Amino acid sequence: MREAAAATAAARPQWSNHEKGGVMKRPVHLLRFFVLAALGFIATCVTVNIYFPAAKVEKTAEKIVDEVYQEKKETPPPEQKGKPQSLKEDDMFGGPTRFAWLGPAPAYAEEATPVSNAAIRALKEQIGQRHQELLPYYQQGQVGINKDGFLEVRGTSGLGLPQVATLKRLVDADNAARRQLYEEVAKALGLRPEQVSQVRQIFAKQWRDKAQAGWSVQADNGQWVRK
Numbered sequence: 001m002r003e004a005a006a007a008t009a010a011a012r013p014q015w016s017n018h019e020k021g022g023v024m025k026r027p028v029h030l031l032r033f034f035v036l037a038a039l040g041f042i043a044t045c046v047t048v049n050i051y052f053p054a055a056k057v058e059k060t061a062e063k064i065v066d067e068v069y070q071e072k073k074e075t076p077p078p079e080q081k082g083k084p085q086s087l088k089e090d091d092m093f094g095g096p097t098r099f100a101w102l103g104p105a106p107a108y109a110e111e112a113t114p115v116s117n118a119a120i121r122a123l124k125e126q127i128g129q130r131h132q133e134l135l136p137y138y139q140q141g142q143v144g145i146n147k148d149g150f151l152e153v154r155g156t157s158g159l160g161l162p163q164v165a166t167l168k169r170l171v172d173a174d175n176a177a178r179r180q181l182y183e184e185v186a187k188a189l190g191l192r193p194e195q196v197s198q199v200r201q202i203f204a205k206q207w208r209d210k211a212q213a214g215w216s217v218q219a220d221n222g223q224w225v226r227k
Contacts, residue, residue, distance in 0.1 A: 057202045065207055147219065185199050
């Protein structure tokens with residue numbers, strides 16, 4: 001009997017300590033793999049929404065385009081004349097500062113106010129001055145506004161060599177100023193460099209929408225038309 005039991009024990013598979021550890025570790029590795037795969041799948045499904053102040057950019061573009069096209073002139077804000085405060089309003093309640101602890105009033109019109117600074121105003125003035133020189137070329141269809149918010153030479157028929165050179169110089173200078181304008185507006189709003197293209201598209205719509213009758217503009221599908 002003892003010999004039979006010994007023979008049976010010898011026939012059983014013997015697991016080494018290393019093999020036992022490997023078998024136990026396999027479920028742990030598999031669990032880690034599935035967790036990482038699930039996290040990767042979730043990450044691909046999550047869309048990061050980056051804030052873009054479309055209303056503020058649109059208002060800024062509308063104001064600048066109007067002033068360049070001279071549809072509206074920039075005027076300084078009117079001087080605010082505050083009414084004299086009574087003793088009851090100022091002394092008894094301590095004026096507006098007494099209620100500062102209640103928190104600031106909500107800025108409902110914040111999104112609708114245009115952004116401006118010295119750089120933006122200087123670029124707007126450059127584009128506006130150059131616009132007067134470009135007007136005859138706009139009216140004759142020799143220069144147009146493309147879908148990206150820049151100018152393009154559409155034809156030079158009837159122009160002499162000096163006029164062609166002048167037109168190309170004006171277009172190149174204007175496009176350089178426009179490109180810098182879009183970047184400055186984005187910078188003033190604290191936007192990311194990759195969001196400049198969104199600013200440019202909003203300006204492009206305003207340039208084309210407010211163009212005068214007879215000007216060449218490029219539609220979003222790439223087709224050129226005369227307004």
